[in-house]
Amino acid sequence: MQVREIMSSPAITVSPDAGIRSVASVMLEHHISGVPVVDAEGALLGAITELDLIARNAPVQEPTYLAVLSAVIPLNPREVREYREQLRQALAVNAGELMTEDVPVVSPDAGITEALELMLDPEAVMLPVIEDEKVIGVVTRTDLVRLIERLESAPDAEGA
Numbered sequence: 001m002q003v004r005e006i007m008s009s010p011a012i013t014v015s016p017d018a019g020i021r022s023v024a025s026v027m028l029e030h031h032i033s034g035v036p037v038v039d040a041e042g043a044l045l046g047a048i049t050e051l052d053l054i055a056r057n058a059p060v061q062e063p064t065y066l067a068v069l070s071a072v073i074p075l076n077p078r079e080v081r082e083y084r085e086q087l088r089q090a091l092a093v094n095a096g097e098l099m100t101e102d103v104p105v106v107s108p109d110a111g112i113t114e115a116l117e118l119m120l121d122p123e124a125v126m127l128p129v130i131e132d133e134k135v136i137g138v139v140t141r142t143d144l145v146r147l148i149e150r151l152e153s154a155p156d157a158e159g160a
Contacts, residue, residue, distance in 0.1 A: 001112045002108065002110065003106050003111070003112065003114070003115050003139055004108035004109065004137075005112075006139060006146070006147050007129045007137035007139050007143060008137055008138050008139070008143055009137030009138075010136070011136065011138045012026060012030050012035055012138075013042075013135060014026055014037055014038075014048070015037070015038065016037055016095050016099070017096060018094060019093065019094055020056065020092065020093065020094065020095075023035065023048055023053070023095050023098070024053055027050065027053075032140070033049060033125040033126065033140070033141075034047055034048065034125040034126040034140075035048055036103075036126075036128045036135050037096065041134065042134035042135055043133050043134060044103070044105065044130060044134075044135050045099065045101065046096075046099030046100050046102075047099060047100055047126070048098055048099050048100070049126075050125070052098055052099070052100065055086065057090075058086075060083065060090055061079075061082070061083065063075070063076060063079035063080050063082075064079065103128065104118045104127055105130045106128075106129055106130070106139060107129070107131065108136060108137070112147065115139045115144065119141060119144060125141060126140045
């Protein structure tokens with residue numbers, strides 16, 4: 001079975017200049033937990049998830065520093081990276097600024113097992129489906145659960 005058989009298409013997308021409120025409205029209106037951000041030609045630029053919207057509005061956690069003479073030294077470099085990411089999200093005013101650029105994608109001709117493996121990542125709420133460098137659909141957790149339900153209710157699955 002191929003991804004094209006279970007993907008949701010056409011994909012609901014937003015442009016990089018869409019405001020944060022608009023992105024949230026689109027997600028609420030369509031009952032989706034993530035949305036691809038695409039350019040005018042439909043090419044994938046990144047994605048925004050519910051977690052991105054929540055993180056944007058969460059309090060920013062400042063890293064712990066050690067003051068030595070006139071220098072301020074961060075105690076944990078990971079905290080500094082997280083702080084910078086939190087600031088980026090908190091200051092975002094549109095989809096292009098809030099989106100995550102490096103998102104996993106899948107081809108419509110890929111097997112379902114590839115989509116299942118990619119969706120094992122807890123942060124992956126949807127996989128943009130890319131064909132000819134354009135987003136043609138998405139595979140969501142709901143699509144995969146729907147497939148699992150179909151497979152589990154198949155006649156040969158009854159005896160399993």
